[in-house]
Amino acid sequence: MAIVKITFIQHAKNTLAYVMKDNSPENVVSSKDCRVETAAREFESIRKSHNGHGKVEAIHLIQSWDAKESKQLTPEAFHKMGEKLVEGHFPGHAYVIATHTDTGKTHNHIVVNPWNTETGKKVENKKFHLYQLRTLNDKIARDNGLSVINGDAKNRQARLPDVAQKINRFNGTSYLLDTMQKADFARAYSVNYDQYVAILGEFNINTVVQNKNVTYFYPGQTKGKRGSKLGKLYDKTGLDEAFASNKETFAKHPKLRAQLRREVDSLKANPSSTLQTGKNLEQSTEGHFKFGYRDLKSFQKEFVRSDRYTHPSQRELQSTFFPLEELNRARRTSIFEYCKKNKIELEKHSESLWKMKDRPYVHISEFEWSNTKNRTKGSLIDLVAAHKGVTFAQAVSLINKNPTLNLAEKKLGEVKRSFTSFYIPKAESMDSSKASRRLGNLLRYHGVPEKHADNLLSHNLAQVNSKGIIRLFSQKDDRGALEFETNAHGRWISKKQGELHSPFLSQQGKSSKVRLFMDPFTALKNKGFDPFGSKDASHSSLVLMEPHSHPLEIFLSSNPHVETIEFIPSKNHKRSRVELDLFETLRRSHPSKKIEWQAPNRSERDHGRDPSGFEL
Numbered sequence: 001m002a003i004v005k006i007t008f009i010q011h012a013k014n015t016l017a018y019v020m021k022d023n024s025p026e027n028v029v030s031s032k033d034c035r036v037e038t039a040a041r042e043f044e045s046i047r048k049s050h051n052g053h054g055k056v057e058a059i060h061l062i063q064s065w066d067a068k069e070s071k072q073l074t075p076e077a078f079h080k081m082g083e084k085l086v087e088g089h090f091p092g093h094a095y096v097i098a099t100h101t102d103t104g105k106t107h108n109h110i111v112v113n114p115w116n117t118e119t120g121k122k123v124e125n126k127k128f129h130l131y132q133l134r135t136l137n138d139k140i141a142r143d144n145g146l147s148v149i150n151g152d153a154k155n156r157q158a159r160l161p162d163v164a165q166k167i168n169r170f171n172g173t174s175y176l177l178d179t180m181q182k183a184d185f186a187r188a189y190s191v192n193y194d195q196y197v198a199i200l201g202e203f204n205i206n207t208v209v210q211n212k213n214v215t216y217f218y219p220g221q222t223k224g225k226r227g228s229k230l231g232k233l234y235d236k237t238g239l240d241e242a243f244a245s246n247k248e249t250f251a252k253h254p255k256l257r258a259q260l261r262r263e264v265d266s267l268k269a270n271p272s273s274t275l276q277t278g279k280n281l282e283q284s285t286e287g288h289f290k291f292g293y294r295d296l297k298s299f300q301k302e303f304v305r306s307d308r309y310t311h312p313s314q315r316e317l318q319s320t321f322f323p324l325e326e327l328n329r330a331r332r333t334s335i336f337e338y339c340k341k342n343k344i345e346l347e348k349h350s351e352s353l354w355k356m357k358d359r360p361y362v363h364i365s366e367f368e369w370s371n372t373k374n375r376t377k378g379s380l381i382d383l384v385a386a387h388k389g390v391t392f393a394q395a396v397s398l399i400n401k402n403p404t405l406n407l408a409e410k411k412l413g414e415v416k417r418s419f420t421s422f423y424i425p426k427a428e429s430m431d432s433s434k435a436s437r438r439l440g441n442l443l444r445y446h447g448v449p450e451k452h453a454d455n456l457l458s459h460n461l462a463q464v465n466s467k468g469i470i471r472l473f474s475q476k477d478d479r480g481a482l483e484f485e486t487n488a489h490g491r492w493i494s495k496k497q498g499e500l501h502s503p504f505l506s507q508q509g510k511s512s513k514v515r516l517f518m519d520p521f522t523a524l525k526n527k528g529f530d531p532f533g534s535k536d537a538s539h540s541s542l543v544l545m546e547p548h549s550h551p552l553e554i555f556l557s558s559n560p561h562v563e564t565i566e567f568i569p570s571k572n573h574k575r576s577r578v579e580l581d582l583f584e585t586l587r588r589s590h591p592s593k594k595i596e597w598q599a600p601n602r603s604e605r606d607h608g609r610d611p612s613g614f615e616l
Helices: 012-019 039-049 075-089 128-143 151-158 162-169 175-189 193-202 236-252 254-269 271-284 297-303 312-318 324-331 335-341 380-388 392-400 404-412 432-445 452-458 520-524 550-558 573-589
Strands: 003-009 028-032 058-064 095-100 107-112 206-209 214-217 346-348 354-356 359-364 369-371 376-378 462-464 470-473 480-486 492-498 505-507 513-517 540-543 564-568 594-597
Touching (some): 003 128, 012 058, 012 095, 028 075, 175 193, 175 271, 193 236, 312 324, 324 392, 335 380, 376 380, 392 404, 432 452, 452 462, 513 520, 513 550, 520 540
Parallel strands (some): 564 594
Antiparallel strands (some): 028 095, 058 107, 095 107, 206 214, 359 369, 470 480, 480 492
């Protein structure tokens, strides 16, 4: 069977020396655009001629066959297969190939220069190279009458529809399918990228639009997915065509857009109705709305299986040498018992359904919890890690009451959590009067009146635990927080916990102006901003947790009457570059709106000027 491996290496000279150390007469050696004896120096020369940089000096491919197939062809024939592989995937790159037969299993060592000889473009260290090399290697093997790994399974998969193959490739999960479904609604409604990004944001899908690409970040996924990987309809080419078509359609049928808006709002309230809502729209809009993929209901039973879901703790710990019996023991410990012992309040909604009080979107069963907002799941290990603020291994140690696991973690290294699905209300919170004083100290440190402390606590925008650690939460989303504590010198230090997708506060006013604050403290110390006063404010206000355009795009989508954005930066000089970049991004993406830069404390000199001092 044909097998191929790829490694990006930092010492080309050492690898080439290893590859060439066996000079048996049976071995076949060749090169292209370099000499075998001086290949390392010539690789370096090509890199320097194109001003290349980076630690990677060469790419090492190993192409091998089993003992049985090694006897079917000559070493020269296997060598030719190596040349086809490297020239097919790395055209224009210098390389050295050595075919070895000494182990009884013929294999090719192929050392490739990462820099293209003509263009100077460097091959990036990406995982997709392995997938593409495997596909090409399988084709070369078949052309030469040799077998490939798991050939029957690959043939079966090749006969499936494209989207079914995508679902299968991504571990049987259907987050890609859900992303495409939500994008279909956004594409049908929008006439530009701002609206498209905003609608997807309402479904908690963060979308980044660049010069040539559109990238989708699904909740709970650590990596984004390019639109080109989902299909033409979800990339810039298809979206540009859709926006142009939508403008003509809405001009002829103005009521159609209002209908789509109602369906989007309905879908947010009931996400499980996506498929049925879409089918109804296909009929009622006479084809304007359409799903961009085939109905895979018959395939979902085979590929979308809940038992394939791996909890984050299980996935991370199984990648180490962590004792499997300890992991399984902790996973089988009752979540109900832990919540009862640690005073985490649960509410019973039916015979089989419990929810976490103050977090009704978190559903609890005996051995698993699920977050219906971002579709993440976990065992007691994940819950304890979030509740106690510890690593997964430390959480297992607490559950199993086995302190020796902490010693094992010190030797093996910490397995840190990459994502926290939600924050659990702390039973060990600080006494209310002490919490108010502690929060007041933080506010005073940032120049904010201490009177806001009680209001922040009562509106669940702030939390102070028994250790004095303070967290500020978004008004509508507690999957992320800004955390503050004092260091050894008594100074307040901050860090981000989780994802800060939602604004700290959002206040809708009657006028066509919105004030955009870059952080909570800047807003709270602004004399013209009263977050806990009258609901009938004159101006709209949007307070960000951190500088990011995503919350503003969602706000503007829901408030099309806004014509002026008053951009109010923070006084934190470390963030000024980020804020300036955001300011310029808004000016480019909203040319029809007036965007004013305003210093945090108003002065005639600053008002109405941009950061460079030019009149707006």
